Amino acid sequence: MTSGEVENIDVNAPPTRGGGRGNTGPAVILVRPQLGENIGTAARAMANFGLSDLRIVAPRDGWPNEAARAAAATGFPVVDGARIFETLEEAINDLHFLGATTARPRDMVKPVIAPETAAAQFVGRMAQGERCGLLFGPERSGLDNDQIALADVVISAPVDPSYASLNLAQAVLILGYEWIKACGAKALGRETAFDGPAKEGLDLHGQRPASKAELVGLFEHLEGALDSSGFLYPPEKRPAMVRNIRNMLQRMGATEQEVRTLRGIVAALEAGQKGGGQKS
Numbered sequence: 506m507t508s509g510e511v512e513n514i515d516v517n518a519p520p521t522r523g524g525g526r527g528n529t530g531p532a533v534i535l536v537r538p539q540l541g542e543n544i545g546t547a548a549r550a551m552a553n554f555g556l557s558d559l560r561i562v563a564p565r566d567g568w569p570n571e572a573a574r575a576a577a578a579t580g581f582p583v584v585d586g587a588r589i590f591e592t593l594e595e596a597i598n599d600l601h602f603l604g605a606t607t608a609r610p611r612d613m614v615k616p617v618i619a620p621e622t623a624a625a626q627f628v629g630r631m632a633q634g635e636r637c638g639l640l641f642g643p644e645r646s647g648l649d650n651d652q653i654a655l656a657d658v659v660i661s662a663p664v665d666p667s668y669a670s671l672n673l674a675q676a677v678l679i680l681g682y683e684w685i686k687a688c689g690a691k692a693l694g695r696e697t698a699f700d701g702p703a704k705e706g707l708d709l710h711g712q713r714p715a716s717k718a719e720l721v722g723l724f725e726h727l728e729g730a731l732d733s734s735g736f737l738y739p740p741e742k743r744p745a746m747v748r749n750i751r752n753m754l755q756r757m758g759a760t761e762q763e764v765r766t767l768r769g770i771v772a773a774l775e776a777g778q779k780g781g782g783q784k785s
Contacts, residue, residue: 530684531627532558532638533677534596536652539565539644545576545584546674547641552580554681555688559587560596560638593640593652601635602627605656606676607648608669617659620680624687626658639680644673712760719764723771724751730771734778 533551538544538561548559561568568589577584590596597603604623618626627637640656642648653659662671662679671679715723728737728747737743757763 530554530556530558530688531631532560532597532600532636533680534560534562534593534638534640535564535673536562536593536641536648537565537643538673541566541570541572542576543644543673544570544587545573545578545580547677548573548577548583548587549580550674550678550681551583552577553678554685556681556684557583557586559583560590561587562590562593562596564589593655597638597640597655599636600638602630602637603640603656604638604658604660605640605648605653606660606662606680607642607653608661608664608671609647613650613654615653615656615659617661620660620662620683621687623658623660623680624683627684628687639677641673641676712762715759715761715764719761720755720759723754723759723764723768726768727754727771730775733775 533547533556535544535547538547541564544561544564551557551559564570566572568587570584574581574584588596604618604627623639630637639660640648640652642652660680662676664671724747727750731737731750737746754767759767
């Protein structure tokens with residue numbers, strides 16, 4: 506999709522589990538959001554984690570909102586595909602399971618779950634064909650009790666109790682992050698044609714780990730150069746010094762290319778010692 510195209514988002518299509526463009530995931534319902542910029546940054550957070558079904562209830566500054574579209578950056582298709590409702594009841598009438606986000610305890614009998622638990626429940630329910638939604642309140646006051654009463658569960662993040670307030674985009678981002686994790690996403694960061702998807706762990710970029718024979722060759726080469734330079738002195742301390750150097754190099758987890766580079770460095774230093782240093 507080019508920058509001038511708008512993704513068509515069918516919110517009436519069956520929900521899917523994936524994280525990525527075209528997979529709607531749970532609906533994100535913003536109730537009476539006050540600033541277009543906050544809507545836009547929430548939409549950007551949605552796009553980061555494969556969410557695209559944005560529903561807005563009675564936005565204070567009306568709709569469409571150019572500030573929202575600008576703040577969404579490359580997530581503008583989420584803003585362009587948003588649906589506007591006059592009441593919360595209209596916005597959720599096709600959903601089967603709804604989680605209300607709030608940091609405050611409420612005087613009502615309703616399960617309270619963490620974002621990670623909510624995401625896992627959403628994945629399971631949506632795999633069975635249910636439609637799910639995440640409910641977020643206005644920036645200043647959050648959801649009121651009547652709105653929370655329409656939800657099946659309350660979702661609260663593990664935050665510092667003395668400062669539990671999150672802005673709208675932060676709250677959406679936390680839930681979106683847990684959603685894409687629950688979907689089994691393994692790739693990290695941006696995928697490019699050159700690098701491919703990043704994954705957790707050490708990428709050797711096609712190189713292999715150095716063999717023990719290659720490491721021993723490096724050890725012996727380096728130790729010979731250190732003997733010639735007088736570094737491994739006095740003789741009675743040499744065995745302990747050699748063991749320390751070998752352990753240090755062993756912890757590197759060097760590749761075969763890195764071993765060749767290190768041996769090239771040692772050889773260059775040896776040549777410099779024999780030749781009295783590089784001439785100016």
